[in-house]
Amino acid sequence: MSSSSLSSRFCFNSECFEFRLDHNRPGWRLRTGDFADLCDRCASVYDQGKFCDVFHIKASGWRCCESCGKRIHCGCIVSASSFMLLDAGGIECLACARKKSCFGTQFFAITVLSFPISNF
Numbered sequence: 540m541s542s543s544s545l546s547s548r549f550c551f552n553s554e555c556f557e558f559r560l561d562h563n564r565p566g567w568r569l570r571t572g573d574f575a576d577l578c579d580r581c582a583s584v585y586d587q588g589k590f591c592d593v594f595h596i597k598a599s600g601w602r603c604c605e606s607c608g609k610r611i612h613c614g615c616i617v618s619a620s621s622f623m624l625l626d627a628g629g630i631e632c633l634a635c636a637r638k639k640s641c642f643g644t645q646f647f648a649i650t651v652l653s654f655p656i657s658n659f
């Protein structure tokens with residue numbers, strides 16, 4: 540008795556009507572902690588990071604990275620892990636956020652090292 544396979548014979552993508560999951564592949568992470576079951580076609584689109592560009596192009600919720608201007612579908616669970624919210628508003632893609640946090644760590648380390656502790 541399996542209780543969770545009710546809809547798992549369809550591709551998880553609601554825009555897609557592939558009815559075959561012999562080769563289902565994991566997509567994004569669901570709120571339940573499971574992964575979306577995608578058909579081959581959708582999974583490869585997802586792997587390339589183009590899922591929202593292909594299937595959600597007309598949906599609302601698109602915003603641009605404040606640093607590089609890359610468009611990210613923020614109103615969407617598929618892209619939920621590919622951007623960061625900025626303290627000052629707006630969003631930043633993960634690549635830009637990583638660059639900054641790297642720099643931040645270095646800056647912090649330098650500040651700590653050059654602080655004249657012995658003066659106290």
Ligand SMILES: [Zn+2]
Binds near residue numbers: 582
């Ligand atoms: Zn599909």
Ligand SMILES: [Zn+2]
Binds near residue numbers: 595617
């Ligand atoms: Zn999307």
Ligand SMILES: [Zn+2]
Binds near residue numbers: 604608631633635636
């Ligand atoms: Zn960016």
